[in-house]
Amino acid sequence: MFKVLWLQSGGCGGCSMSLLCADTADFPAMLRHGGIELLWHPSLSLASGEELMTLLDDCLAGRIALDALCIEGALLRGPNGSGRFHVMAGTGVPMISWVRRLAGVARHVVAVGSCAAWGGISAAGANATEACGLQYEDERKGGLLGAGFVARGGLPVINVAGCPTHPGWVVDTLMALAAGTLRAEDLDALQRPRFYADQLVHHGCTRNEYYEFKASAEKPSDLGCMMEHMGCKGTQAHADCNSRPWNGEGSCTRGGYACISCTEPGFQDPGHAFHMTPKLAGIPIGLPTDMPKAWFVALASLSKSATPKRVKLNATADHVVVTPAIRRTRLK
Amino acid sequence: MTTRLIVGPFNRVEGDLEVRLTVEDGRVAQAHVNAPMYRGFEPMLGGRDPQDALVFVPRICGICSVSQSVAAARALADLAQVAPPPNGAHTINLMLACENLADHLTHFYLFFMPDFARPVYAARPWHATVVERMAAMSGSHARAAIAARQRWFTILGTLGGKWPHTQSVGPGGSSRAIDASERLRLLAKLREFRAFLEDTTFGAPLDEVAALASEAELDAWHARDPQRGDLRLFLSLSADLGLRTLGPGPGRYLSYGAYRDAAGGHALAPGLWDAQAGALLPLDLGAISEDATHAWLNRSETRPRHPAVGQTEPDADKPGAYTWNKAPRLAGQVVETGALARQMVAGQALLRDVAGRHGASVHSRVLARLIELACVVPWMEAWLLALRPGEPFHAAFTVPAEGRAVGLTEAARGALGHWLAVHGGRIANYQIVAPTSWNFSPRDAAGTPGALEAALVGIEVAPGDKSPVAVQHVVRSFDPCMVCTVH
Numbered sequence: 001m002f003k004v005l006w007l008q009s010g011g012c013g014g015c016s017m018s019l020l021c022a023d024t025a026d027f028p029a030m031l032r033h034g035g036i037e038l039l040w041h042p043s044l045s046l047a048s049g050e051e052l053m054t055l056l057d058d059c060l061a062g063r064i065a066l067d068a069l070c071i072e073g074a075l076l077r078g079p080n081g082s083g084r085f086h087v088m089a090g091t092g093v094p095m096i097s098w099v100r101r102l103a104g105v106a107r108h109v110v111a112v113g114s115c116a117a118w119g120g121i122s123a124a125g126a127n128a129t130e131a132c133g134l135q136y137e138d139e140r141k142g143g144l145l146g147a148g149f150v151a152r153g154g155l156p157v158i159n160v161a162g163c164p165t166h167p168g169w170v171v172d173t174l175m176a177l178a179a180g181t182l183r184a185e186d187l188d189a190l191q192r193p194r195f196y197a198d199q200l201v202h203h204g205c206t207r208n209e210y211y212e213f214k215a216s217a218e219k220p221s222d223l224g225c226m227m228e229h230m231g232c233k234g235t236q237a238h239a240d241c242n243s244r245p246w247n248g249e250g251s252c253t254r255g256g257y258a259c260i261s262c263t264e265p266g267f268q269d270p271g272h273a274f275h276m277t278p279k280l281a282g283i284p285i286g287l288p289t290d291m292p293k294a295w296f297v298a299l300a301s302l303s304k305s306a307t308p309k310r311v312k313l314n315a316t317a318d319h320v321v322v323t324p325a326i327r328r329t330r331l332k
Numbered sequence: 333m334t335t336r337l338i339v340g341p342f343n344r345v346e347g348d349l350e351v352r353l354t355v356e357d358g359r360v361a362q363a364h365v366n367a368p369m370y371r372g373f374e375p376m377l378g379g380r381d382p383q384d385a386l387v388f389v390p391r392i393c394g395i396c397s398v399s400q401s402v403a404a405a406r407a408l409a410d411l412a413q414v415a416p417p418p419n420g421a422h423t424i425n426l427m428l429a430c431e432n433l434a435d436h437l438t439h440f441y442l443f444f445m446p447d448f449a450r451p452v453y454a455a456r457p458w459h460a461t462v463v464e465r466m467a468a469m470s471g472s473h474a475r476a477a478i479a480a481r482q483r484w485f486t487i488l489g490t491l492g493g494k495w496p497h498t499q500s501v502g503p504g505g506s507s508r509a510i511d512a513s514e515r516l517r518l519l520a521k522l523r524e525f526r527a528f529l530e531d532t533t534f535g536a537p538l539d540e541v542a543a544l545a546s547e548a549e550l551d552a553w554h555a556r557d558p559q560r561g562d563l564r565l566f567l568s569l570s571a572d573l574g575l576r577t578l579g580p581g582p583g584r585y586l587s588y589g590a591y592r593d594a595a596g597g598h599a600l601a602p603g604l605w606d607a608q609a610g611a612l613l614p615l616d617l618g619a620i621s622e623d624a625t626h627a628w629l630n631r632s633e634t635r636p637r638h639p640a641v642g643q644t645e646p647d648a649d650k651p652g653a654y655t656w657n658k659a660p661r662l663a664g665q666v667v668e669t670g671a672l673a674r675q676m677v678a679g680q681a682l683l684r685d686v687a688g689r690h691g692a693s694v695h696s697r698v699l700a701r702l703i704e705l706a707c708v709v710p711w712m713e714a715w716l717l718a719l720r721p722g723e724p725f726h727a728a729f730t731v732p733a734e735g736r737a738v739g740l741t742e743a744a745r746g747a748l749g750h751w752l753a754v755h756g757g758r759i760a761n762y763q764i765v766a767p768t769s770w771n772f773s774p775r776d777a778a779g780t781p782g783a784l785e786a787a788l789v790g791i792e793v794a795p796g797d798k799s800p801v802a803v804q805h806v807v808r809s810f811d812p813c814m815v816c817t818v819h
Binding site (some may be wrong): 010011012013014015016017018020021022023024025026027028038040041042043044045046047048050051052076079084085086087088089091103117121122124125126128129155161164207219220221244245246247248249250251252253254255256257258260273274275284318319 | 338339340341343344347348349350366368369370371372376378379381382383384386387388391392393394395397419438442443446449450467468469470473478479481482485486488489490491492493494495496497498500502504505506508509513558607646648682719720722724725726728768798799804815
């Protein structure tokens, strides 16, 4: 079995709560069938206190071969590099020390969520807690373990970024690691698994027709595209949220609010209010990934003038007020 | 003989927790509760656009995420003087209830019950059944509960896009309008969850459980079929282990009121239930204060502050401090909050009777969550049926550049309040008092211990036992959320 140890530090525990929403009729069986054994997980294991201490000692001494160390939450280095903003209960030792030591014996090290990957929300603003990710501090390589860190299995830290992470991203990553099929080339330039990070949130967005015609939402609950006014970054954010929905049939854009690009380093401090799109001369500053600005401007102006009345009216309503015309499908 | 024990890390408490016990003559004489992490959300919010709170605060907590969103949305609504239209109010109540009930389910099956599968109880008559049903990661009912929870949260997938960390909850209501066919699918999911509760958790119709009005009725219901359903299994082991009186509370129960309708009324009323006086007192928000004497915070502070003017300045070297949590007090007194408090304040007959006889305890806290599961699912069905597809879910609003506001709600774990000050269009101060801040508070300046600290006093500790299981039961009976506490 592929042995996984899961620890939490500077975060909300939401990636664990999200993990429990994995799409399966029997969560423990799904892990077991994937060859995965949870040595310990903060929400799921019986072991507490002394029992956990023994397990950590066994991992560090090599009595238990640790296949994957999963860290959820940012690493809190403060105050003044001491790590005292999170001293692991019952041990008197800062969590960053535990993580450094355990990362040294683990075959793979997995950052679960954007806090563990980059610092994330925990590192927002002045970052008083000196929060960072395992191998990144925002987009700068380094973090707690250092730019050169390579786990014993040969891979750098695997960044399953997201706030929270999609349960499928975590399960797929662990199953691929357990099967020995996750290679260095399966990670993108930010060390995220490419199976989800090579896509954009825009792909599969149910508001695509509004996007095509730049028929924009103006207020919460409007059906239109949220890129122009509402701060949506789905055309730039790397993730498959709209082709692999959340909690059944959901996603941020399907929930009526903007993608805030939570899989990307530094998303917590975008330099503008989250709910509004920053613009320069009426043009959004953040253009769709890979799209030249001149073409965006040209296409936007063309598509706006070509917007069907139906799309235009529905864009600023919370339900369909004009239905699509019914066309005969057969040739005459 | 006096010995000192440091118990931790606790798990199944949503975050990290350490408890220091002073044991004298085989019993806990003193307990000190340490929330051993600092996160700093309050200073982090300073200087930001007020609506950025809707992105940040759900991320305080991965398990009370919607509750945090609702508190922030209500603070912003208070500031903007806007109220959600009926559809918006119903949708927000549905989302809150979905999260709160999922938390109750998670607490019972994954956090609380697994401790009774420990080998220390191997000789007890109910042990084999608990192992079969609720052992961590293997119990048949625990696994079924995870599956039921997964299905249940697809309700939030539709209503809020995802869970945790939705941004569909705002001051004007919900950003996601529900149409008639979606409502049908949501109703089907509610009924599916109701079936799980009736088959597995209660072994009885929800109405039958919700109608139990006294301890005598509960006992008779239990005696009829003591192994049927997991509530009765809990009642069996609770009676055997004396959980009815284990882990007493302060006798003052705080609730901010749950499930607010569009007209401002609550399905579960707000207030303070004073058990000693046997009286329901009005909620006096002005009497709330936070005392940082024993927190690694606010060294320069000489007296407790109201959260509207509260501050949060970390100081890891502060003398006399032992936790990152402040000590909230109501009129200077310790209170307990949570499902039991919420139901005591609302006047739920069974819980008033049970806690009236034995006080707050492991037994009554756990019972209150299960009763809430039985009561709230039917309300959710009614809220869904009350939606008017085609009518608005959201009202337009403008957040003013200046002002002070408060946003209150009940999270699964109890009273959650956000106090907001805005100046020049930016957040000037943001203070959060979370449910576990109350329950797991440290001592205050007068040396009065917090609710858990007091509840642990008197517990028997066998010689050599480094992790007394009764301590685990009492700690987990509060369903602590440490990540909220250390916001």
